[in-house]
Amino acid sequence: MDNAKPTSLTWKEKLHEIIYEADTPSGKLFDVVLLVAILASIILVMLESVESFDKKYHNFLNISEWIITILFSIEYIARIITVKKPWKYIFSFYGIIDLLSTIPKYLSFIFIGSHHLAALRALRLLRIFRILKLARYIGASNRLLFALKASKAKISVFLFFVVILCVILGTVMYMVEGEENGFTSIPRSVYWAIVTLTTVGYGDIAPHTPFGQFLASIIMILGYGIIAIPTGIVSSEMTKATATDIHMNTQSCPNCTKENHKDQAEFCYNCGHQLNP
């Protein structure tokens, strides 16, 4: 590490480059390794929850968990050392998640005999959120997010309307079907209305009286029509977002080289120079 001095970067700066940046080969390698480790840790948490699997391979799961915990701990310490404002990182959203994803295993070491506390498992699950960082690596999602942001207000109004509709329909069904047919309370009936209107349809609660089935039919057909609304909103926003490309014209102004002229434009909208015919 001392022999890093002759280079223009100190080992701290080098490590910072590897951990926080992704445009050098070693930085890319680090990201890929981290990604694999995160995915592996999620699969471990999932497999551990399968009782039959946990019984058979308890030792393997335990050791793997330790290896990943230690790796994450090293990563956590390295992040603190290399970053310029350590405290800012520690109390940032990802800083807290990074800490919480390593702590549970160490706690199981301290409190021997109680190493399967439900609370510990709960903390461990937060590690899953780490994978959300992946979004950074995907460029194609920007346009998608832009269209979604534009349609957020309309979709919120729509979902709010759906919830009100489900409360009303749920209470009506509670009165029609009654407690003897599984609609034991209004919240449960509202739950049923949501299950039906969203076309999920578990079938754990289903209307039994003819009038209840008639009402349910109307709710379903309503839901069939209603599902068109969010789709229409997103479609129109996306069409709008892509529409800028349609009427675009590949010609660039001979004077100022501006592009994106209207198809019928005869003069540049930027400098007023006549466009080539």
Add this chain to the structure above:
Amino acid sequence: MDNAKPTSLTWKEKLHEIIYEADTPSGKLFDVVLLVAILASIILVMLESVESFDKKYHNFLNISEWIITILFSIEYIARIITVKKPWKYIFSFYGIIDLLSTIPKYLSFIFIGSHHLAALRALRLLRIFRILKLARYIGASNRLLFALKASKAKISVFLFFVVILCVILGTVMYMVEGEENGFTSIPRSVYWAIVTLTTVGYGDIAPHTPFGQFLASIIMILGYGIIAIPTGIVSSEMTKATATDIHMNTQSCPNCTKENHKDQAEFCYNCGHQLNP
């Protein structure tokens, strides 16, 4: 209240402003308080229907219900006093709902011993409709409603077609599956067809014969294709509604009066004249 006289508004006018208008600070506050009260009353009605909860917290629910009932009664009286044409309000849609949302609790007081009549509960549920007034507070829903109104005729034709299709498919399935497989009557079979075509799929009634399952498969694939229609209708209407705005710019050229300039345009695309900044 008497000291309200020196101001330019009487206390009646002031109260009217608070209750019926929403652009003064006190008017806004009133609306928010009312909204919270309505939401609380809905939650109370829902919780009361949960038997285990009602047994435990019967007194708490009862007192809360009384508080909200009295608040709603005061609001109802205040509305009658402050409005210019009281009888018109009393017999309006919201006037009747306002009355019906307070009466049931008082009736339970008069008819002691029968304070859990089903009919009373039913009246109480109408209070939920009050929340629909919320739509007034949401501006973003106007455009949504406009697109929906434009596509109402087409969607009605579509839903009418779906109902006919379900009646035909239901009767065919009634003949194919028969009463021994749960398709005990044509209305029940039509109910099943609606459950299937809308992709809800409870599973309380499901085909058992191979031919019935074959027919059901066709219905499902049909339903998969049919769901595209309402979505297509709403999408196209919304795209149409937003298409006029694309690139549009209300400015017109001072020289040739051409409109529809691009947002960044500095010169008219038709005559090359500089646009107003």
Add this chain to the structure above:
Amino acid sequence: MDNAKPTSLTWKEKLHEIIYEADTPSGKLFDVVLLVAILASIILVMLESVESFDKKYHNFLNISEWIITILFSIEYIARIITVKKPWKYIFSFYGIIDLLSTIPKYLSFIFIGSHHLAALRALRLLRIFRILKLARYIGASNRLLFALKASKAKISVFLFFVVILCVILGTVMYMVEGEENGFTSIPRSVYWAIVTLTTVGYGDIAPHTPFGQFLASIIMILGYGIIAIPTGIVSSEMTKATATDIHMNTQSCPNCTKENHKDQAEFCYNCGHQLNP
């Protein structure tokens, strides 16, 4: 009927006008009465299939059925008398349906003792198809049908692809889950795959092995993505159909009065006359 002679139309022509045309008041009335009769007959057939209802109101149902049957018979005879080419009508699609919707009841009269033959009920159901004539009364459905016709080829390719996918996925699941988990045969597994991919999800057959559930998850997410395709097809066709209106311009040519000019048009596309600025 003889006193119809002094008018310019014979009673035959008058009756033809009432039955086959819909622009005179009496013609409109006839159509509405017929519509009500058809709807009533459908409800009668449905109610008759509900055993508990049939037992209680057997006589009422029987008499109502006779009234409607006689009305339909009179209508059938009137159609034959008034039409110019009776044989063409009798062997047309609606001619055959008109006959089949009256015959079953008469047959139940001839074969006393066997008046509840399943075959008779089957013929009676065809009466439902009569309601399809309603489509004629709805003008708004034309545009919808136009867009659907344009997207028919693409949707057929899509549904064909879905069926192939379901056959492949069904056979794979048959091998993975096996007969002990309800996937007793390939056709049944294909039925399950269709139920799952179309997001109906009855739950009468569901995967039990972990690997089967993993595969099912992939199928569901696939189905979630696939449902976008028919919707996209119809949406784009409808947007295309309405797009002609968007770029339209309300100006009409001062020379030839042609309309629908492009927004930037300076000369009429029809006669070459300069358009008003």
Add this chain to the structure above:
Amino acid sequence: MDNAKPTSLTWKEKLHEIIYEADTPSGKLFDVVLLVAILASIILVMLESVESFDKKYHNFLNISEWIITILFSIEYIARIITVKKPWKYIFSFYGIIDLLSTIPKYLSFIFIGSHHLAALRALRLLRIFRILKLARYIGASNRLLFALKASKAKISVFLFFVVILCVILGTVMYMVEGEENGFTSIPRSVYWAIVTLTTVGYGDIAPHTPFGQFLASIIMILGYGIIAIPTGIVSSEMTKATATDIHMNTQSCPNCTKENHKDQAEFCYNCGHQLNP
């Protein structure tokens, strides 16, 4: 076969034309016959898996299977003989499938007594993939595929996001509902989350606690909103793909070379010059 010499093509070339090309009448006939044979073989494999059917018609199924196997073998040999580079075909994707679709039946002949090995059945199923060649015959699918390719990146991002969401929601529900309500492990809970979010809703696993049902309701409403996204993506891509065609007309004005004239245009909208008929 020898008398094929006087013609300009050898019998090998003729056979190649029939098998590999589809523009001669005999080539078309071959394709149709092959298509029917493939469909028949798929139906045979499906029927064989239905136990009750297999018992009744075992001999018929066996003989039919032999006939199709021999036909496919002849086709396979013919393809090897007529193709220019036989080894390239044999090791190509379809070459291997062609071989695998004939081998299982011959193996059942060699290993008498074990003619119903599960592995053999598995190989036989690969024959289904042959039908995918059909895509070649359908021209209308090109445009569909083009729009899908364009939206592939966005849909992949979307499905990836859905999977992450299901993992998070699944683990939360595992903690909320617990093993006593059917959420026995995290993978199973994730499976449930996928079943719910995609609105399939089998009902084999369903939340029982009030809080679990509350969370499930949120997931369903979320899923109802999320389904709009892939649809919006495909819709906008398809609208974009078809937008270029709207009104477009490849003709350019002989005077000013302006393009994009309306289909019925007779005069240039820019300079008023008559367009070529």
